[in-house]
Amino acid sequence: MKNFIKTGIFLIIFLIMFHYLFSILWLSRTPISSFYDEPDDSLDVVYVGASNAYAHFNAPLAYNLYGFTTGFMSTDSVPFTLIKYLIKEAKKYQNPKLYVVDIATLIYDYDGIEEGAIRKSIDSMKFSLNRIDAINDVLKATNTKKEECINYYFSFLKYHNKWNEIDYSSYQNPVYLYKGYFFSSYTIAVEKQKEYIWNDDVVKLPKKNYNDLIKLIEYIKDEDTQVLFVIPKRFFNENDVKMLNYATNIIEESGLQLINFNKLNDLDIDFSHDFYNYAHLNIFGATKYTLYFSKYLNDNYDLIDHRGDKKYNSWNDEYERFKKSFYNYFKYDFDELLSK
Amino acid sequence: MVLTTLIFAIFCIITLLIYFVVPKKIQWIILFVSSFIFLFYNNLTIGTICQAVTILLTTYFSSILIEKSNHKKRYLLLGIGIILGLLIYLKYTNLFLVSFNHILGMLHSSFRFSFVKRNSLIGVSYYSLIMISYLIDIYRGAIKPQKNIFKLGLFMSYFPILTSGPFIRYKDIESDLYGRHKFNYERMRSGLIRILWGLFKILVISERLGYFIDTVWGNLEVYSGAFSIIAILFFPLQLYTNFSGSIDIIMGISEIIGINLPENFNTPFFSKTVTELWRRWHITLGAWLKDYIFYPLQKSDFMQKIGKICKNKFGKKIGKKIPLYLSMLLMWILIGAWHGGLYTFIIGSGILQFIFIFLEDTLQPISKKINKKLGIKEDVFSYKLYQIVRTYLLFSFAMIFFRAGSVSNAISMITNVFKFKFSVLSDGVIYMAGLDRSNFKVLIISLFILFVVQLLKRSGSVREKLFNQNIVFRWAIIYILIFSIIIFGCYGPGYDSTTFIYRQF
Numbered sequence: 149m150k151n152f153i154k155t156g157i158f159l160i161i162f163l164i165m166f167h168y169l170f171s172i173l174w175l176s177r178t179p180i181s182s183f184y185d186e187p188d189d190s191l192d193v194v195y196v197g198a199s200n201a202y203a204h205f206n207a208p209l210a211y212n213l214y215g216f217t218t219g220f221m222s223t224d225s226v227p228f229t230l231i232k233y234l235i236k237e238a239k240k241y242q243n244p245k246l247y248v249v250d251i252a253t254l255i256y257d258y259d260g261i262e263e264g265a266i267r268k269s270i271d272s273m274k275f276s277l278n279r280i281d282a283i284n285d286v287l288k289a290t291n292t293k294k295e296e297c298i299n300y301y302f303s304f305l306k307y308h309n310k311w312n313e314i315d316y317s318s319y320q321n322p323v324y325l326y327k328g329y330f331f332s333s334y335t336i337a338v339e340k341q342k343e344y345i346w347n348d349d350v351v352k353l354p355k356k357n358y359n360d361l362i363k364l365i366e367y368i369k370d371e372d373t374q375v376l377f378v379i380p381k382r383f384f385n386e387n388d389v390k391m392l393n394y395a396t397n398i399i400e401e402s403g404l405q406l407i408n409f410n411k412l413n414d415l416d417i418d419f420s421h422d423f424y425n426y427a428h429l430n431i432f433g434a435t436k437y438t439l440y441f442s443k444y445l446n447d448n449y450d451l452i453d454h455r456g457d458k459k460y461n462s463w464n465d466e467y468e469r470f471k472k473s474f475y476n477y478f479k480y481d482f483d484e485l486l487s488k
Numbered sequence: 489m490v491l492t493t494l495i496f497a498i499f500c501i502i503t504l505l506i507y508f509v510v511p512k513k514i515q516w517i518i519l520f521v522s523s524f525i526f527l528f529y530n531n532l533t534i535g536t537i538c539q540a541v542t543i544l545l546t547t548y549f550s551s552i553l554i555e556k557s558n559h560k561k562r563y564l565l566l567g568i569g570i571i572l573g574l575l576i577y578l579k580y581t582n583l584f585l586v587s588f589n590h591i592l593g594m595l596h597s598s599f600r601f602s603f604v605k606r607n608s609l610i611g612v613s614y615y616s617l618i619m620i621s622y623l624i625d626i627y628r629g630a631i632k633p634q635k636n637i638f639k640l641g642l643f644m645s646y647f648p649i650l651t652s653g654p655f656i657r658y659k660d661i662e663s664d665l666y667g668r669h670k671f672n673y674e675r676m677r678s679g680l681i682r683i684l685w686g687l688f689k690i691l692v693i694s695e696r697l698g699y700f701i702d703t704v705w706g707n708l709e710v711y712s713g714a715f716s717i718i719a720i721l722f723f724p725l726q727l728y729t730n731f732s733g734s735i736d737i738i739m740g741i742s743e744i745i746g747i748n749l750p751e752n753f754n755t756p757f758f759s760k761t762v763t764e765l766w767r768r769w770h771i772t773l774g775a776w777l778k779d780y781i782f783y784p785l786q787k788s789d790f791m792q793k794i795g796k797i798c799k800n801k802f803g804k805k806i807g808k809k810i811p812l813y814l815s816m817l818l819m820w821i822l823i824g825a826w827h828g829g830l831y832t833f834i835i836g837s838g839i840l841q842f843i844f845i846f847l848e849d850t851l852q853p854i855s856k857k858i859n860k861k862l863g864i865k866e867d868v869f870s871y872k873l874y875q876i877v878r879t880y881l882l883f884s885f886a887m888i889f890f891r892a893g894s895v896s897n898a899i900s901m902i903t904n905v906f907k908f909k910f911s912v913l914s915d916g917v918i919y920m921a922g923l924d925r926s927n928f929k930v931l932i933i934s935l936f937i938l939f940v941v942q943l944l945k946r947s948g949s950v951r952e953k954l955f956n957q958n959i960v961f962r963w964a965i966i967y968i969l970i971f972s973i974i975i976f977g978c979y980g981p982g983y984d985s986t987t988f989i990y991r992q993f
Contacts (some may be wrong), residue, residue, distance in 0.1 A: 151673040165967065169975070214496040221669065298494055298982070305494070305980035 154171055170304050179220040180272035183238070184263075190459070191242045192216040192451045196234050198226045198248025199330070200380035204427040207327040208467035211444035215453030217463060220328035222431045225265035228254045229360045232367050238275055239371075241461040246449050247375045249364075251399075252382070252427075255391045258289050258356050258415035263424075266290065271303045274277075289356055294345065315438035326470045327463065332424040333431055333477040346410050350397065350417050351390035361395055374449075377406040381417050381437065384410070407444075415440050431474065435485060489529045491651055492690055492979060493739050499526070500741055503647075507745065513670035519646065519665070519745075520638055522823050526647035527609060536609045539574065542640050546570045547619040551626050551633035551640075564627045568620050575616040578608040582826070611650030613826060622658050631659045639666055648741045652734040654752040661747065669746035679743035681951050684969050685941075687737025691977030693934045694729040696927060697722045699978070703922035705891060705901070712904035714913055715921055720901065723887050725882065725935070726754065731770070755942045760875035762844040762882055765837055773826070777819050786815040817842050827890070832898060836890030844882050930976050934971035 179202045193216060195201040201222040210218055219242065221234040228251070230408060235247055263417050265287050273279045283300045292300075299305045325331070327477075355362065377399050380394055392408070399406045409415055415436060422433025429437055454460040474482040489496045502703060507515055528536060545870040550567030554560045585601040592599055622643070625631045634640040642665060643658060652946035704711040711719075732753045742749050750772050759765035766774055791811040799807030817839075824838020859866055892898035919925045943948045954962055 160967075161963075162967065162970065165971070166974075169971065295495075301979045302494070304974065308975055308977070308980060311975045312924075 166304075170307065178272040179324065179328035179330070179432070180223055180234075180269070181326035183219045183221055184241070184274065185220050185324060186217075186242070187459075188241050188329075189243050190217060191219040191244050192454075193218040193246050193248060193445060193449075194221055194235075194238045194242060194244045195219070195232055196221045196238070196249045197248075197378075198222060198253045199224045199428060200252050200382065201248070201250045202328050203330045203332065203424075204380055204437045204442060205432050206329045206438040206470070208329065208463060208470050209435065209438045210445075211327075211454070211460075211463040212467045213439070213442050214446040214451065215455040216279060216442075216451035217454060217460065218327070218452070222250070222328070223268040225256070225261070226253055226269045227258065227261050227266060227286050227289065228256065228357060228364075229258075229285050230269050230282055231360075232364050233273075233278055233285070234269070234331065235367070236278050237276075239373075240276075243303070245451055246445065247373060248445075249375055249377050250369070250380055251361075251377055251392070251395060252380050254353070254357055254361060254395055255384075255388045257354065257356075261290050266292075266300070267303075267306070268390065270300055271306075280351055289360070316438040325466070325473075327466050329434075329470070331431055331470065331473060332428065332434075333422040335421060335430050335432070336423060336425060337420040345384070345386050345389050346408075348393060350394040351387060351392050353391050353394055357391075358398075361398060363406065365399065367401070368404065375404060376445075377404060379408040379410060380408070380414075381409040381415060381433075382423075382428065383419075409437070409441075412440075431477075439486075489526060491734055492687060498593070504741075504744060508669075508671040508862050512670075516639065516642060516666045516669060520642040523642060523645040523647040523650070526650060527611075527645050531607070531609060533607060535607055538610065539578070539609050540645070542574060543616060543619055544637065544644055547622060547644070548634075548637050548640055550623055552635075554623065554626050555633050560627055560844060564623055569621045569764075571616050571619055575612060578606045578612055581606060583831070586831070587811075599925055611645075612809070614650060614653055615644045617776060618655045618656060621655075621776060624780055625658060631662075634662075642666075646747075646899035648738040649749070652731060653770070653772060654735060654750055656737075656749060659752065664747040665751075667746070672746070675746065676744050678951055678955075679740040681954070681966065681969075682743065683738050683740035684787070684973065686733040686738075686740060687977070688934075688969060689729040689733030689736065689938070689971050691973055691979055693931070693938060694726050694733060695978035696923065696931050696934070696976075697726040697729070699922035699927070701726055701891070705897075708897065708904060709898045711921055713906075713908040714918065716904040717902055717908070720888055720905070721880075723891050724757070724884050727751075727887065728769075728891075729938070756947055757880055758876060758942065758946070759879050760872060761848050762841060762879055763848055765879055765883060766841065766845070773823070777823060781822060782815055782819045786811060791815060815844060818844070820845075820940075830890050832889045832895060836886050836888065837893070838894075840889065844886070908974065934972075934976070940968075 183191075195205055195207075195218055199222065202220045204220065207218040207220070211217065219238070221238045227233070231249060235249075238244070238247070270279065270283055272284065273282065280301065283297065287297050305312065352358070367373075379396070384392065396406055396408060409417075417429070417433050417436055421472060422429055424430040454463070471482045474485075489499060499522070503518065507518045510518055527540060546567055550563050553563040556568070557563055589600045622631075626633050634643065643661070644663075645655075645657070646665065649656060666871070701719045701722050704715045735752045739749055739751075752772050754768040754771065754772055756765050756768040759768055791814065794814065795807060795811040797807075798810040802810070820842035821834055822838075823841070824834035824836070827833040827837050838950045856866075859863075865871060888901055889895070889898045892901060916925070919928060923931065941950055944953060954965060957965075
């Protein structure tokens, strides 16, 4: 008995050390980390999807305008099959009024999805059965070799070799800035989306992608989850547009809501000024988008205004931090931009 | 299934859990089933099944016929012939084809045999020789044949040893293998520490050495001078840490089960002669070859006749030695051949080792006389250190051929040594051959730890010394060992070199 107690204590100490060690080694925090940072049941909206979510929607700004809180279950290029699992993961910690689901990655070819895109999503999720299901599903979808699967279940197999990148800053616990919003001050002129492209022509989705969309819709309906699908304002090629039109029809036929921001003229996004690359809005574009979309959410969903509630002070702090960063970059006040 | 993978760890944990839960009388069946799963893991074909079944049935029926029949020798030779024939067919076909092609070239023929790919089961060299010694032991009356074919199957395929040995003898392992074992905490603790030490040797040291060695050997036209010298000197260490690390894992698993296996290494790099080194390196192979090849050969009528002729021609002293050296030469060629179907193995781990041992034996009296005349003391530390360094250098030289893959590669490597530039050692260029500065630091510290442990081993079991310490120190050492493996080990998707050097033999 004494030996078993000793073994138990040995293992507990080992697990504590192991956990601490890998929180240092696995430093590449994603916006999903900012989701986990939020107190339980404190988010009103959860934005799920790829980088368009956190590059386009400035959550502290939306809070400052209307008082509702938005968290991101989003990382770069999330394979669409993982959306369902990200919603499941969010439900474990939050009880939001609304899930906003960005469907931009629905058109991605699974054979072209890189390991990094899978890892950023999977490795950001906490260890759970849901994470294992997500791994199984995404690896099956991407035809990953069976013997490689174990490296996804146990992410330390991949990241243990980051030991020679550790420095003093590794021991600090970095806070994800602006509640997950990605602030880009950079501007490039993007080829303007040709108007005729956004007609109603359709082309079928590839079978895997179609199945994933259907499974997601079934899940949403089974779980009675309030979801708003969105197609982000960005450049898409003609075939992508046709596939997204096809997806739009399926979503709308199933009785769910979708907003295609590319078809909204009053959004006033300028392709020569409001992007930092062909797919992502910079701070100016994101401000226009957030002003429009946060108003829409506030007007159409019964979202609570938490402004003035001390428990939500961190949202004010992050908004102030964001404004300070804006000033540092552009040498004028963010409020000036808002007033234009 | 590679010894250092998670899948092997899971396989072992499941096997051990079932082994200690089931009734003790059927424990051996669990080992038998696990061993066959291991044997055919990822390689279950009709061909591989036939290989295993042929060797098992041949051994089984030969052993019974040897015991019962009056024509014991006939059945012994038949059994050995079939097993050896299959082994040669599976492992050495290409070696013969190379030879035939060479002869055809000499005869100016344009015809060449193309090489063949044989799908042999893991550990075929091990269990073929184990079964041969089993038959010989029955023939000699040293053991009784195992009447239960499944129990014999377990002896043939006991899974931990299939990858890297050690060579086991039936009489040494019979009672442990089929015996009933209770779970023992002390045994488990001791076995796990040994497994961890094996993992440290392989994942932290051997694989890391491999990056440098493989980079230099893979680019002989690029890397020369200091790179070549370091790669040559590193290779015996890589081989040792890889092979002895595998043995540590195997011994550790067996210790947890309750099966005692013979030791295969005894700090070989502290040896003062090549002869001594081979008494401490792959001990069980050496002992096997001595018992089943060398001594029978030396005592054979053929060698006795040669001895007589030589005594008449060269005198008693030399005449006595010639059959001995001839038997030794044959044994060393076989050791080389056992390592694989390439001439470089025969040269590196066979003929060159024989030459060193032959020279040590014949030149020793002369060397002693010279030392005496020059007043060189042989029992002082500096002389012993010189002998240890000399032995390591000779062994490293022979291992050039072992590693080379072809004689021309080996010659290129040797000539590269003389293109030496000192600047490489000071300007940081040395860190461009597969190991950066921080990895080099980890390697040097790990090699120092290995050296300290080997020193401690000379005065008794290191694990016993550890277990005698207070709990805080003991646990601290174990945690350091575990986390060194987890953090500094070369495994996972960032690393792809998880093949075992000895696994291929």
